[in-house]
Amino acid sequence: MTILGQQFIGAEAVKGANGEIFGIDAASGSKLTPGFGGATKADLERACALAEAAFEPYRALPPEERALFLEAIADNIQAIGEELIERCMAESGLPRPRLEGERARTMGQLRLFAGVLRDGGFLDARIDPALPERKPLPRPDLRLNNVPLGPVAVFGASNFPLAFSVAGGDTASALAAGCPVIVKAHSAHPGTSELVGRAVQKAVKDRGLPEGTFSLLYDSGREIGQGLVADPRIRAVGFTGSRAGGTALMKIAAARPMPIPVYAEMSSINPVLLFPGALKARGEAIGKGFIASLTLGAGQFCTNPGLIIAIEGEGLDAFVRGATEAIAAAPAAVMLTPGIHRAYCEGTGKLRGHAAVELVGQGTEGGELRGQAAFFATSAENFLAHHDLQDEVFGASSLLVRCRDADEVAKVIAALEGQLTVALHMEAEDHAAAAKLLPKLERLAGRILVNGFGTGVEVAHAMVHGGPYPSTSDGRSTSVGSLAIQRFLRPVCYQDLPGALLPPALQDGNPLGLWRRIDGKLGQD
Amino acid sequence: MTILGQQFIGAEAVKGANGEIFGIDAASGSKLTPGFGGATKADLERACALAEAAFEPYRALPPEERALFLEAIADNIQAIGEELIERCMAESGLPRPRLEGERARTMGQLRLFAGVLRDGGFLDARIDPALPERKPLPRPDLRLNNVPLGPVAVFGASNFPLAFSVAGGDTASALAAGCPVIVKAHSAHPGTSELVGRAVQKAVKDRGLPEGTFSLLYDSGREIGQGLVADPRIRAVGFTGSRAGGTALMKIAAARPMPIPVYAEMSSINPVLLFPGALKARGEAIGKGFIASLTLGAGQFCTNPGLIIAIEGEGLDAFVRGATEAIAAAPAAVMLTPGIHRAYCEGTGKLRGHAAVELVGQGTEGGELRGQAAFFATSAENFLAHHDLQDEVFGASSLLVRCRDADEVAKVIAALEGQLTVALHMEAEDHAAAAKLLPKLERLAGRILVNGFGTGVEVAHAMVHGGPYPSTSDGRSTSVGSLAIQRFLRPVCYQDLPGALLPPALQDGNPLGLWRRIDGKLGQD
Secondary structure, X not given: OOOOOOEEEOOEEEOOOOOEEOOEOOOOOOEOOOOEEOOOHHHHHHHHHHHHHHHHHHHOOOHHHHHHHHHHHHHHHHHHOHHHHHHHHHHHOOOHHHHHHHHHHHHHHHHHHHHHHHHOHHHOOEXXXXXXXXXXXXXXXXXXXXXXXXXXXXEOOOOOOOOOOOOOHHHHHHHHHOOOEEEXXXXXXXXXXXXXXXXXXXXXXXXXXXXXXXXXXXXXOOHHHHHHHHOOOOOEEEEEOOHHHHHHHHHHHHHOOOOOOEEEEOOOOOEEEEOHHHHHHHHHHHHHHHHHHHHHHHHOOOOOOOEEEEEOOHHHHHHHHHHHHHHHOOOOEEOOOHHHHHHHHHHHHHHHXXXXXXXXXXXXXXXXXXXXXXXXXXXXXXXXXXXXXXXOOOOOXXXXXXXXXXXXXXXXXXXXXXXXXXXXXXXXXXXXXXXXXXXXXXXXXXXXXXXXXXXXXXOOOOOOOOOOOOOEOOOOOOOOOHHXXXXXXXXXXXXXXXXXXXXXXXXXXXXXXXXXXXXOEEEOO | OOOOOOEEEOOEEEOOOOOEXXXXXXOOOOEOOOOEEOOOHHHHHHHHHHHHHHHHHHHHOOHHHHHHHHHHHHHHHHHHOHHHHHHHHHHHOOOHHHHHHHHHHHHHHHHHHHHHHHHOHHHOOEEEOOEOOOOOOOEOOEEEEEEEOOOEEEEOOOOOOOOOOOOOHHHHHHHHHOOXXXXXXXXXXXXXXXXXXXXXXXXXXHOOOOHHHEEEEOOOXXXXXXXXXXXXXXXXXXXXXXXXXXXXXXXXXXXXXXXXOEEEEOOOOOEEEEOHHHHHHHHHHHHHHHHHHHHHHHHOOOOOOOEEEEEOOHHHHHHHHHHHHHHHOOOOEEOOOHHHHHHHHHHHHHHHOOXXXXXXXXXXXXXXXXXXXXXXXXXXXXXXXOHHHHXXXXXXXXXXEEEOOHHHHHHHHXXXXXXXXXXXXXXXXXXXXXXXXHHHHHHHEEEEEEOOOOOOOOOOOOOOOOOOOOOEOOOXXXXXXXXXXXXXXXXXXXXXXXXXXXXXXXXOOOOOOOOEEEOOEXXXX
């Protein structure tokens, strides 16, 4: 047994003295041992001081060294073995195959960023050579590359205890960028956090990195998380969670003497547009596929299909038939935490009692800690009249908006808040209608997908897991995929700096073998 | 005479009915005719509605069309001819050669962004092809490119009536990105603004673009500017001006139901570090060069050298001698506006009366509307004890911080706020000391330059005119150079979108001939 209730402050493993947190067995609600001590203000101070001290030496490492570090973390996570999966299953209520897949994804993310470091494109190296003879004024030698922002605070997410938690996407991309990371563990999975935290700490030690490169703190209240965002040494924040939580952190970050960027992935209902041709061709099958996506992982995905938009007719009737049949067979599923289950019951309860909403179908009965899937419907008119119908209900709940025609569909789309994804189900005959909507959809969401659902976010170079506010705090970014590293970088220009003092990315002879822009032209000089 | 006191709301040229603004002859303080009507709320509403209506058709244009539009603006500015220079000289008090140079720079910026559009790298096109056979799950086809944010509000800057005003860098980069622009003219140069505004309006018409692509409003108070930032159709803001002005806009933008990015370039004192070797070799010459940079354009540059940091000794004495001699010969210079002159007199007056500060040298006496150059000094100890000594005094005022040793230099640097530039004067023997400081300087500023001064910002691909807060509101960006276009873009991912519906940048066969990342690898497929 290697779960000791410890947090990691640089090279130390120490139990916090500020209250006690317990993991909860998601399926039974019973306490898991041991208890985890919450961080004190002194712990926070020490973690921040160590991160600040680590920043310069850590970011000065060659990209290859940081790549090897990320790979070492992945290897160490693998090496935890069965204990990690079992503890994570208990704390999250998620089934083994999902968590084995999530572990693979977590390691894959770390390795993806190792590749990003070796590629070097993230540095955006640019050189405008001096033009000493230019008239009326000579041009100096100008060179640009990206540098890391500084220590980053990462908040673990409840719904991805591995892939968006201690060594998840935010941590991997910040470490890749050259930023030390302080993680505030999510209190829903402290044991999982400790196991992964120890894997990261070991990689720091084995690779001989400065100890402050990584720390992991527990928070028995909100003081430590909020203090982390307010600390002047922290220069950016990664967060996945509720809109209330994300906007609270945005406010703290904006009120600092030096405001910092907050990358909060907050809430999204991920509209699904069913075009008439697709409904006609395979309405019932789409309905079944929809329920499979809706109920995956008890519906606890940021990209869960929470809103269906379609024009009434036989095709939609078939869709509803397929969905209703499928959802009736959907077993109530253990939710991540008692609190999330409570919020889900409140959210679906509100919809059940909503005058403008009818219940179309539901899964097998829920009960303590288990969420009952629910499928509701309303008219476009009602949807447009009730803004609260856009509120995310985190879990396997979705709302069908029945439209009379394409104009109503367009009105519903125009009324929507920013989203992570929008899914289109269509056949060739629907292409013209879809093409007309595409410019609106590009403004609405970070990812547009066809004949599928947003759940299952591929970790890749062309992925965007982000979108206009309020789906995220900053729609110019993605938290999944290789582009996520850009969140933690800023450009610096060097003018007439002697060659010996230039960063390797910008030196003559291109020692890193990068693609660089010379006078604006991309090449591998 | 083509100055009619008109603003431009889409295709209309109309005098505003909300109060009257007059250009002021900077040298004499007398009113220039005609008067300019301030925009009403109805004008603002109409400009925003037109910008929103223009957004979709404008951004859908092929990059080549937008490039031709930017070039047409440049041509039209050239075609205004002498009237533009004369009016701008009167309104700004800046001399002819400076404004002829600034006009060339303005046209150069527009043409640079035409080149950026033709290159297409700003789209960051990425394709991860489908892997239908992958186990355990197939990979969908994923494609990513950048899309424009939406209509952008640009605030003209007082100190660059051409290059950072109506058709300046913010406007050029936003239009290049595909964003319609509404400019709030700076009230210091309404006539210059009208002339340039008409040139842009004509280009919109001649190129057959949607009229809302560009509007220009005057504001007789603050209501229109603030209303612009608060309007839900505006999706980003470009601003160059004071810290008070910039932070006020940041607050409005953050308090919107949908917060938006504000790119405010605000205040910077641009530290100059004089290393011992350089002081020994050419202290006096550096002193003379410093005063030439300090007094250029009456010191009214964002990158004006407002702070000198050096170790005491003979070399520094020589520098001070050179600077003192040079500043004594510096003529008092007309400042941009009576208000800027007043603020300069207040700022230098405060330093003259500051117990911790001594006056080292000054230019010929100022007087009404003319600023007298001033060079002050203090000790490192005093500098560290008085945070107000970091306040920017906009104009030809600078402060020398005398340090006893390298440790004190490091302490002074550590105490500095974020800056646009930091300049290093050094010889080969100083390289080791400079190398030690470089990591701190990279955190401090957006541009590090050697043996020169920050004034004279090259418009290029490797330029960064930006820096950590409070020099700008968002240190992840630059407002000068080709990278400035990134401020107005966000990534969108298309998953399994039928080829016919894909944007051209992502279509098979690469019709735009772009460099694209295929499976993460850069190439010109």
